[in-house]
Structure formats: C-alpha cells, structure tokens
Amino acid sequence: MADSAQAQKLVYLVTGGCGFLGEHVVRMLLQREPRLGELRVFDRHLGPWLEELKTGPVRVTAIQGDVTEAHEVAAAVAGAHVVIHTAGLVDVFGRASPETIHEVNVQGTRNVIEACVQTGTRFLVYTSSMEVVGPNTKGHPFYRGNEDTLYEAVHRHPYPCSKALAERLVLEANGREVHGGLPLVTCALRPTGIYGEGHQIMRDFYRQGLRLGGWLFRAIPASVEHGRVYVGNVAWMHVLAARELERRAALMGGQVYFCYDGSPYKSYEDFNMEFLGPCGLQLVGARPLLPYWLLVFLAALNALLQWLLRPLVLYAPLLNPYTLAVANTTFTVSTDKAQRHFGYEPLFSWEDSRTRTILWVQAAGSSAQ
Ligand SMILES: NC(=O)c1ccc[n+]([C@@H]2O[C@H](COP(=O)([O-])OP(=O)(O)OC[C@H]3O[C@@H](n4cnc5c(N)ncnc54)[C@H](O)[C@@H]3O)[C@@H](O)[C@H]2O)c1
Ligand SMILES: CC(C)CCC[C@@H](C)[C@H]1CC[C@H]2[C@@H]3[C@H](O)C=C4C[C@@H](O)CC[C@]4(C)[C@H]3CC[C@]12C
Structure with missing residues (x-):
C-alpha cells in the first residue's frame, strides 16, 4: 500500500462477512473502496446473496470457515x-455457553492476529463494542x-468480557512484527447498539407487536438514553479506518474509536418506535407499565428457568438480568x-437511516427473512 503503488489493487478479508454488520461492510467495500482488487468473505455460514456479487468487476471469494480453527x-x-x-x-441471551462465546470471540480473534503475523498481513480493523466499556454491573450512567x-468498566457477562479481552489482544498486537519484517497496525471500533436493514431483534419486536394487535408495552423509562448507530455508518467507518490505517499508522495504530452517528439519543423502546411507529405499531404508556422491581423479578425468574430447563430445552427470552441492565442504564456516546x-463523517443522515430501516422492517416483518 505504498504511495508509489497507488494503483495497486488490494486484497481485503472480511471475517463474519455474512452477518448483519458484515454484509454491510462487504457491500460498502464494493461500492466505496476504489483500490479493492479481491474481496474475501469468511464466515461459518455463507449467505446465498454472495452469488450475485461474484458477477461484478471485483473478485469476490466466499470462504466457509471457522475463526476458532x-x-x-x-x-x-x-x-x-x-x-x-x-x-x-453476539449472545446476551444465554443461547451459547460462556466457553463457546470465549472460544469464538477471544480465541477466534487471537487466531486472526496470529494469522496476520505469520502471513505478513499488516492492517487489522477489529469490530469491538461499546459494551467493552459499559454499561457496567453497577448500572452507572455513561452520558455522551x-x-x-x-x-468503571466492570463486567461479569460472558459477551462483554469476551469483547473486552479480544479488544485488548488486538490493541496489544499493534506494532508486532509480521512476516516480512514490517509492523502490524491495528485499531478497534466500538459501535453502540446497531440498527438498520438486517437487524433481527428489531424485526422480532415488530412481529411481536403485530401478534399483540399492534401494541407494544413500555418497560423502560423514556428518560434512559441508549446509544444507537445506523449499520451503514458503522460499515462506512470500518471502510474508512481500513483505508487510512497505513497512511496514518502512527496516529491510528493501537487506538479505539467509538462508532456512532447522528441518530437521536432516546430510550431503547422510543428509538425502536421511530421505525415501528410508521409500520403501524404503538407504544402504550408514557411510563413503564410494570414497576421496575417486577421487571427485575421477571428477569431473575427467566434466568432461573433458563438454568433449570437447560438439560431439556433452550429457554432464552429477551428479558434477563443483563439485558434489563443494558436497556435500563443510560449509555450514550459523543x-x-x-x-x-x-x-x-456519517455517510447516511438520520433521515436516510430511518427511511431505509422502516422499508426493511416493513418487508422483513411480513416475510420469512
Ligand atoms: N449488533 C450490534 O448491535 C453490535 C454492536 C456492537 C458491536 N457488535 C459487534 O459487531 C460484530 C458483528 O455483529 P452482528 O450484529 O453483525 O452479529 P451477527 O451474528 O449478525 O454476525 C456475526 C457473524 O459472524 C459469524 N460467525 C460467528 N461465529 C463464527 C465463527 N466461529 N467463525 C466464523 N464466523 C463466525 C456469524 O456466522 C455471523 O455471520 C460482532 O463482533 C459484534 O460483537 C455488534
Ligand atoms: C428490557 C426489555 C423490555 C427490552 C430488552 C431489550 C434488549 C434485548 C436490548 C436492549 C439493548 C440491546 C443491546 C444494545 O443495543 C447493545 C448491544 C451491543 C452489541 O455489542 C451486541 C448487542 C447488544 C448487546 C444489544 C442486545 C439487545 C439489547 C440488550
């Protein structure tokens, strides 16, 4: 990637390239990275949509693989x-074991770093998460x-613990000598809660609202702000960071960046209503319908049931002590x-992000996507 070789075509690898964020990164690279010569998409589950990308001018290579290998x-x-x-x-619901989460998120990241070192790849952008910082177990607010x-970044849940460990590995790897003698340059991006086309939890809330006759019931006070960012802007930040890592290695190497855009600061539920409202749903109640202590009780009950039922069946509802704490603690970035x-700079305005998401929710909510 030297200046004298500006015309050189580059090979990019996107791990998790068939996930919610990964697909947007893949499509963004194809649209906005002029130096792209080959795009390798690595995932445990390859999406059928990759086929249509293979007919374009950039070589797209789909690689089915496991980061733990x-x-x-x-x-x-x-x-x-x-x-x-x-x-x-990405599991905050107890679907996977803590060991599996650690294996994929921490050992998988270690494997990526070691592969860069062994093969001479110099530039690594890691998708971290705001949850590396918080909300913490004490429910302290993080306001803008x-x-x-x-x-005080204190975690107990396996997901934020694994993201924090993996992020540290990536940052500590900055400057390591890779095959060929040059230094590895790394950085980590920490998105807040991502929304947009492909956001399965948003689709699930929509379907649940439809099942309840168009109503959703407020559970969290409107005053609790939860940071959100549009997936297209998260993808764009990854593309820009990857592009600039060589030229600005001294400045960017080993750095972390929160990833957010102009999306309004609102509670989790009020924010969702920006999309679900235009799709015909209503959020009932200016205040939470259930007292907080009851939600805490229900969340604890769900955790207990999950533990009791585990030998028989996987019980993993949205509400558990951890998700309640995340949804009920102000955490916003500026x-x-x-x-x-x-x-x-965000590529998509709030109005664009909103419109795109609404169109997707409308389509996805009624289909089997
Ligand atoms: N969704 C959010 O709100 C959010 C917020 C902050 C950070 N993140 C981070 O962004 C990244 C992408 O999250 P997402 O929401 O797109 O999740 P996702 O589950 O949609 O995508 C993750 C992708 O990784 C792949 N994957 C999982 N295990 C793998 C393995 N062992 N080997 C190879 N591929 C594997 C999955 O198949 C999937 O395609 C994650 O690292 C997550 O921690 C997500
Ligand atoms: C208490 C209930 C009424 C609502 C439950 C909502 C809950 C499922 C939501 C609330 C906040 C969501 C998390 C948040 O947006 C940020 C992230 C960071 C990211 O790295 C992974 C996803 C995650 C944890 C969201 C998961 C779903 C949460 C907890």
Missing part, C-alpha cells in the same frame, strides 16, 4: 493486505461520553475522535 483462518488471511474482523458470537471518559484521526 487457526489453520482455516491462516489460509484465508494469506496474501490479504487488510483484515476487517467482524466475526463474533467519549474514548477518554473515565468509567466524540469526534474518528473524525479527527481519519476523517469519519
């Missing part, structure tokens, strides 16, 4: 200039904070670090 990762990374590592097990805001370091 070091040899599969090394084979996919070999010869790539840039790796965008979005693959991860930035990367330097002091916050920062210009990504703008200062690599020129990130």
Whole structure:
C-alpha cells in the first residue's frame, strides 16, 4: 500500500462477512473502496446473496470457515493486505455457553492476529463494542461520553468480557512484527447498539407487536438514553479506518474509536418506535407499565428457568438480568475522535437511516427473512 503503488489493487478479508454488520461492510467495500482488487468473505455460514456479487468487476471469494480453527483462518488471511474482523458470537441471551462465546470471540480473534503475523498481513480493523466499556454491573450512567471518559468498566457477562479481552489482544498486537519484517497496525471500533436493514431483534419486536394487535408495552423509562448507530455508518467507518490505517499508522495504530452517528439519543423502546411507529405499531404508556422491581423479578425468574430447563430445552427470552441492565442504564456516546484521526463523517443522515430501516422492517416483518 505504498504511495508509489497507488494503483495497486488490494486484497481485503472480511471475517463474519455474512452477518448483519458484515454484509454491510462487504457491500460498502464494493461500492466505496476504489483500490479493492479481491474481496474475501469468511464466515461459518455463507449467505446465498454472495452469488450475485461474484458477477461484478471485483473478485469476490466466499470462504466457509471457522475463526476458532487457526489453520482455516491462516489460509484465508494469506496474501490479504487488510483484515476487517467482524466475526463474533453476539449472545446476551444465554443461547451459547460462556466457553463457546470465549472460544469464538477471544480465541477466534487471537487466531486472526496470529494469522496476520505469520502471513505478513499488516492492517487489522477489529469490530469491538461499546459494551467493552459499559454499561457496567453497577448500572452507572455513561452520558455522551467519549474514548477518554473515565468509567468503571466492570463486567461479569460472558459477551462483554469476551469483547473486552479480544479488544485488548488486538490493541496489544499493534506494532508486532509480521512476516516480512514490517509492523502490524491495528485499531478497534466500538459501535453502540446497531440498527438498520438486517437487524433481527428489531424485526422480532415488530412481529411481536403485530401478534399483540399492534401494541407494544413500555418497560423502560423514556428518560434512559441508549446509544444507537445506523449499520451503514458503522460499515462506512470500518471502510474508512481500513483505508487510512497505513497512511496514518502512527496516529491510528493501537487506538479505539467509538462508532456512532447522528441518530437521536432516546430510550431503547422510543428509538425502536421511530421505525415501528410508521409500520403501524404503538407504544402504550408514557411510563413503564410494570414497576421496575417486577421487571427485575421477571428477569431473575427467566434466568432461573433458563438454568433449570437447560438439560431439556433452550429457554432464552429477551428479558434477563443483563439485558434489563443494558436497556435500563443510560449509555450514550459523543466524540469526534474518528473524525479527527481519519476523517469519519456519517455517510447516511438520520433521515436516510430511518427511511431505509422502516422499508426493511416493513418487508422483513411480513416475510420469512
Ligand atoms: N449488533 C450490534 O448491535 C453490535 C454492536 C456492537 C458491536 N457488535 C459487534 O459487531 C460484530 C458483528 O455483529 P452482528 O450484529 O453483525 O452479529 P451477527 O451474528 O449478525 O454476525 C456475526 C457473524 O459472524 C459469524 N460467525 C460467528 N461465529 C463464527 C465463527 N466461529 N467463525 C466464523 N464466523 C463466525 C456469524 O456466522 C455471523 O455471520 C460482532 O463482533 C459484534 O460483537 C455488534
Ligand atoms: C428490557 C426489555 C423490555 C427490552 C430488552 C431489550 C434488549 C434485548 C436490548 C436492549 C439493548 C440491546 C443491546 C444494545 O443495543 C447493545 C448491544 C451491543 C452489541 O455489542 C451486541 C448487542 C447488544 C448487546 C444489544 C442486545 C439487545 C439489547 C440488550
């Protein structure tokens, strides 16, 4: 990626490229990365939509593989200039065991780093999460904070623990010598809660509202702000960060960036209503319908039932002590670090993001997508 070789075509690898975020990163690279020569899409489950991308001018290589298998990762990374590592097990509902979450998110990330070192790949962008910071177990608010805001980041849940460990591995790997003698350059992006086309939880809320005759019932006070970011802007930030990592290696290497855009600061439920409202749903209640202590009780009951039923059946409802704490704790971000370091500006306005999401919810809610 030297200046003298500006015309050089680059090989990108996107791990988790068939996930919610990964698909947007893949499509964004194809649309907005002029130096892209080959795009490798690595995932445990390949999407059928990849086929249509193979007819375009950029070579798209679909690789079915598992990040926990070091040899599969090394084979996919070999010869790539840039790796965008979005693959991860996103589970805050207790569907997977803590060991599996650790294996995929931490060991998988270790495998990606080691593959870069062994094969000589120099640029690695890691999809971290706001949950690396918080909300913490004490429910402390994080109000319009930035990367330097002091916050007691204490976690117990396997998902944020795994993301925090993986992020640390990525940042500590910055500067390691890769095959060929040059240094590895890494950075981590921490999206807040992502929404947009492909957001399965949003689709599930829509379907649930339809089943309840068009009503949803407020559970969280409207005053609790939960940070959200549009998936297209998250993808765009990944593409920009990956593009700028070489030129700005000294500045960006080993850095973390919160990933957010101009989406309004609202409670989780009020924010969802920005999309579900135009799809015909209504949120009942200016205040939560159930007292908070009852929600805490129900969340604990769900956790108990999950544990009791585990030998027989997987019981993994949306409400558990962890999801309640996340939804009920103010956590919002305000920062210009990504703008200062690599020129990130959201590509999609709030109006665009909203319209695109509404159209998707309408289509996905009624189909089997
Ligand atoms: N969804 C959010 O709100 C959010 C917010 C912040 C950060 N993130 C992070 O963004 C990344 C993508 O999340 P997402 O919401 O798109 O999740 P997702 O589940 O839709 O996508 C993850 C992808 O990784 C793949 N994957 C999982 N295990 C794998 C393995 N062992 N080997 C190879 N591929 C594997 C899955 O098949 C899937 O395609 C994750 O790292 C997540 O931690 C997500
Ligand atoms: C208490 C109920 C009424 C509502 C339950 C909503 C709950 C399922 C939602 C609320 C907040 C959501 C998380 C948040 O947007 C951010 C992230 C970070 C990301 O890294 C993974 C997804 C996650 C944990 C969202 C999961 C769903 C949550 C907990």
